Amino acid sequence: MAERPPCRCLLRQANPDLGKIVADYVDSLPEDAKASPEVYRQRLAACESCPRLADGMCLDCGCYVEARAAKARMKCPGVPGRW
Numbered sequence: 456m457a458e459r460p461p462c463r464c465l466l467r468q469a470n471p472d473l474g475k476i477v478a479d480y481v482d483s484l485p486e487d488a489k490a491s492p493e494v495y496r497q498r499l500a501a502c503e504s505c506p507r508l509a510d511g512m513c514l515d516c517g518c519y520v521e522a523r524a525a526k527a528r529m530k531c532p533g534v535p536g537r538w
C-alpha cells in the first residue's frame with residue numbers, strides 16, 4: 456500500500472488518537488500559561504493555511520502546533536509576526 460502524502464491539517468485530523476493525547480496535554484496546562492480560546496483558534500487557523508504544516512507538525516520547529524499554539528508565550532517559529 457502506498458504511503459499517503461502528509462496533509463496540511465491538524466494532528467486531531469491526521470491522527471485522532473495522538474491528537475487526543477495532545478488535547479489532554481493542552482487541558483492540563485495551567486490556565487495562566489494558556490493562550491485564550493480565541494487566540495488559540497486564530498493561531499491554529501494560521502497554521503492550517505501554512506505550507507510548513509504537515510500532519511499537525513510545524514516543519515520549522517518540529518512541534519505539534521496544537522501544543523505549541525496553546526501556550527500564551529509561544530510564537531510562530533517560521534514567520535515573524537504570524538502569531
Ligand code: SF4
Nearest residue numbers: 502505507513531533
Ligand atoms: S511556521 Fe508558524 S504558522 Fe506555519 S505551521 Fe509553523 S507555527 Fe504554524
